Amino acid sequence: MRFKNFDYVGASRYFYTFSIVLTLVGAIFLATLGLNYGVDFRSGSNVDITTTKPITVDQLTPVLKEAGIEEEASVTPGDNRVNIRFSQVLTEPQDHALKAGVQKLDKDASFEVNTVDPEMAKELGQNAIYAVLLSCIGIIIYVTIRFEWRFAIAAIVALLHDAFVVISIFSIFRLEVNLTFIIAILTIIGYSINDTIVIFDRIRENMRFAKIKKYSDLVEVVNRSLSQTIARSLYTALSVFIAAFFMFIMGGESIQMFSLAIVIGLLFGAYSSIFIASPLWLLLKGKDVSKHKTAKPKPTKSDI
Known part of the structure; x- marks a missing residue:
């Protein structure tokens, strides 16, 4: 298979750069222009x-x-x-x-x-933020219990990345944000964490049989795990993307922004699970391997 020997970890640096640039541009637009709120979030x-x-x-x-x-x-x-x-x-x-x-x-x-009215609009905005934060907290707890804290941190960074990218694009192009947009963000988080969990589960399984002595061994495990799961991730994202795309093209105005947010979120969610979440876990885990490698052996009685 053509993905078998691809260096996903090496390619992730380019995706990191792209995401950082897009995040900075989005932050500037959000700070200066904000979001184009619909009637749901303004009086x-x-x-x-x-x-x-x-x-x-x-x-x-x-x-x-x-x-x-x-x-x-x-x-x-x-x-x-x-x-x-x-x-x-x-x-x-x-x-x-x-x-x-x-x-x-x-x-x-x-x-x-x-x-x-103004009070209701303010309350809706606050509840939308709380919904996203509570979902992130639940994901952190779940992933930490099932895997480990490094997986949880990597997963949340990838999810926040997906959500922020969609929000940034809506801010840059002045697209309307309403209640269906919040539903789309939560849906994107659900699909993204599903892909991320599948990849993390494969990494955990491969770690059981791997002999990790140096950082390059970890890189090999991550690359092998991604090559084993990328087809499933792409097929899942593609099937939902096609449905959401035709909903955006042929659907009514009431679901148009929802469909567009799903389309954008699926594209970024597919690559964040592969090129952001997994390499970030590798970075966190790699520090632990480096510590063991550089640690000095304890003196024995014969050395004293």
């Missing part, structure tokens, strides 16, 4: 209108003015459907005026209005 109103005939943005503009809504609204028309998002919560008179104006264009139009 405002989201109006979904189902119509029996197409309604254009030009037709809705005078309706918004007549309703006394002077703020800029994000209008997304579709086939027999229109979505309007406001950065502020609509008052009751504005809500009634908007519905009355749209019904003049289509008397059979139906409405679904979702409103998020």
Whole structure:
């Protein structure tokens, strides 16, 4: 097999460099621009209108003015459907005026209005952060119990890398972040830790039969373990990637950002398990091997 003799550990330095550069760029964008939060994470109103005939943005503009809504609204028309998002919560008179104006264009139009007040938006944002942190803590505990603390550290670094890369790309390209985005992040973490655990399990099995005397022996174990599991990792990621990609291309607007986040996360999650998590464990384990190698032997009675 072509992956059998590939030096994964040696190639990991290039992926480390790429990830560090991308992380720095993402951190700069997050610090300066932040994220483009949707209505789920900022106060405002989201109006979904189902119509029996197409309604254009030009037709809705005078309706918004007549309703006394002077703020800029994000209008997304579709086939027999229109979505309007406001950065502020609509008052009751504005809500009634908007519905009355749209019904003049289509008397059979139906409405679904979702409103998020500032306190709720703040609480949703905090709960999203807590969800990610709690999942990471659970993973640390699980991996530490099943394997060892070095595996746990390597796994969490890889997972945080995957999540941060997706967040950075959404910040750089100003893509909207909503509740489905958080679900996508948690889904990415689940797929990534699954691949990582499979690889770590193979490393642990190979370590049982390996005679580790120097650092190069550890490198050989990691490379062999990765060559034995890479086909499974790539096939699993590819199968989910194809499904998520077609969901992004053919799915509705409500799941578009979710699908895009999954697509990006799967790509980075596939390589982080191979080129980040495993080499990082090697780095941590290698220090232990080096200590044993350089340790001075204890003096015996004959030496005294």
